[in-house]
Amino acid sequence: MKALALAWHNVLRNRRRSVVTILIATLGTASMLVAGGFTLYTYDSLREGAARDFGHLTVSHPEFFRRDEEMPLQYGMDGHVALKQRLEAHAHVKRVLPRVNLSGLVSNGEKSMIFMGSGADIAGEAAMRGQFLTLVSGSMPGAGARVPEVLLGVDLARGLSAAPGSVLTLLATTSAGAMNGVDVRVTGTVTTGWHDVDQRLVYLGIDTAQYLLATDKVSTLAVFLDATDATPAVLAELASADPAHGYKPWWEQAFYYQSVRALYNRIFGLLGIVIALLVFFSVSNTLAMAVVERTREIGTLRALGALPGELVAGFVREGALIGLLGSALGMLLAGAVSLSLRHAGLEMPAPPGRTVGYPLYVHADPWLYAACTAAIVALCACAAWLASRKAARLPIVQALAHT
């Protein structure tokens, strides 16, 4: 306790210099926490978004993810209804939704465009994924309509001059290789936030998709769990119990998530290193000046019988104290930034390739705060050690003669 009190008095010796150093540690900590919090928020959002889009697990024919299909649904799944029921009996599984992937031509009678279709249980998807499509105009398809209903990507609709109520024809190759067509009515136009997807997207009911492909197979079953963290355990359990099917977790399909994570890890990792170096050199500089000023005192204490290590420990305590104060203030500052961003409603601009931005939030994660504090304190202590170890080993006579 006395040693800490002494360290505190030494910190207060040159108040202005200490305040500046503490402020640098504060800003360093706050910058790390804000950048780290933003990264964590982004990772969490992308993780949950990817798990929501793909399903926590995707069950398919074993060859589905390994080979390209020569014919539509060549590696589709038979007997998916029974498998769906079996999977839904698992304690962690909330829902299993069938999906059919298809492509073909969509025509308004005058103009045809390529479409990438997704046949799905639209109501079920909405229940699991929330607002997974942003309705730009019209409404979601209803049940029991006489003419099959579809949603069009907003850019595809623009290309076809289609609007809610327009009737279009979908043309596709059936699973047997023949051509098939079906008339559909547009109930709404949607955006996924991805310009490339919106240019091709047709969202239709699974029955319509199966009718168009003349099959009762589905491409995949999307398995939604009660918690994303449960994915690895459930994957291991289900995959080992059902070797007849392929099980793929969300992260193996979430290439965007993986690339953003890799990119952010590099960017914010570099930023962290720069901030850490800044704090390190600042504290190092402050304590180096303190050490020079106190060389004679170091000589006195060495003469009285203090070992160099004991004197260095005193400086390390001072450094750690500066780091602790700086990181405490930095945490408060970062917490305030995080809180105010929650209420500010600021948006990040749309990332490349996307058409919509996303909220600017900063997570206040306790582990991140603890790790940053530990890092800053360790950094400051290390800087103090480096600054003082040479002076503490100076010949005593030389230290005592220092002016």
Place this chain on the structure above:
Amino acid sequence: MNDHAPRAAAAAGPPPVILLRGITKHYRLGNSDIPALRGVDLCVPQGAFVAVRGPSGSGKSTLLNVCGLIDSFDAGSYSMSGTDVAGLDERARTLLRRERIGFIFQSYNLVPVMSVADNVDYPLRLLGVAPGARRLRVERMLERVGLSGSGARRPDMLSGGQRQRVAIARALVKTPALVIADEPTANLDSATATQIIALMRELGREHGATFLIATHDERMTTQCDQVLTLTDGVLQ
């Protein structure tokens, strides 16, 4: 060999606190060697009050530094209370200083951020004395140097004489075998210097400590058991 031993050394008893034989010490200045001590022999028994005088550059401070184990020597032997210190490494010398040697400096050398009590307490903390015992010893010591009630004050709130009293208390609180005092009265006015000399003498007797004092102060030399004169690194 010229032994400079006070009369007290003649009596049989404990080994001398300082026993130097043929101590030489050179300082290197550029390409030349400057001799600071040339074959110094010295025997100081326990409890002696010894002054070393001589002109500036005569080697007084070097002799004190060697005796206080804060500087090394090039040749010769040094036995401190029977312990041969020549073969000790830096750590062992530090621990020996911690236990057996107190220092009084010309400029007091108190730690400004420590209170008076903490300054006096510091050597006891290094020795690992229990907090209760430390408090008691510090209080007693401050009382003996006439500074009871000033324990909480900072050194910069004290006069020069008071600061030197604190330095004396710090040097003696651990009851060392040897106290090294380098010009302890040089920064003090005449009246204060007289008081400080008397205090050192009195406490030295009380604690049985041996004092080795570098000084130019005639009042100091008259109080000492023995006065050594050092000229060009040689004891006269």
